[in-house]
Amino acid sequence: xxxxxxxxxxxxxxxxxxxxxxxxxxxxxxxxxxxxxxxxxxxxxxxxxxxxxxxxxxxxxxxxxxxxxxxxxxxxxxxxxxxxxxxxxxxxxxxxxxxxxxxxxx
Numbered sequence: 078x079x080x081x082x083x084x085x086x087x088x089x090x091x092x093x094x095x096x097x098x099x100x101x102x103x104x105x106x107x108x109x110x111x112x113x114x115x116x117x118x119x120x121x122x123x124x125x126x127x128x129x130x131x132x133x134x135x136x137x138x139x140x141x142x143x144x145x146x147x148x149x150x151x152x153x154x155x156x157x158x159x160x161x162x163x164x165x166x167x168x169x170x171x172x173x174x175x176x177x178x179x180x181x182x183x
Contacts, residue, residue: 088138095135098128119163126156 111117
């Protein structure tokens with residue numbers, strides 16, 4: 078009973094998360110000038126990859142495994158290391174810049 082409840086709740090959370098991720102991408106695409114700044118482009122790419130992966134997961138819950146899924150998973154997750162490396166580079170570059178500024182102020 079608990080296993081079934083946990084599975085249903087988890088499935089609901091995946092579906093809601095996928096819908097919200099797609100809505101965030103759509104809203105930013107329509108309402109923001111995300112392409113104008115490096116940060117805006119990164120946020121859009123990050124949200125887009127998250128939306129694709131969550132949507133794929135939601136689709137997988139509805140449709141059983143198959144060869145098509147392996148190909149879609151490869152395509153969907155190929156963006157994950159790219160945007161995570163991009164995010165890491167932004168974090169490190171920001172830290173380095175702030176660290177230099179503090180060092181110069183001494």
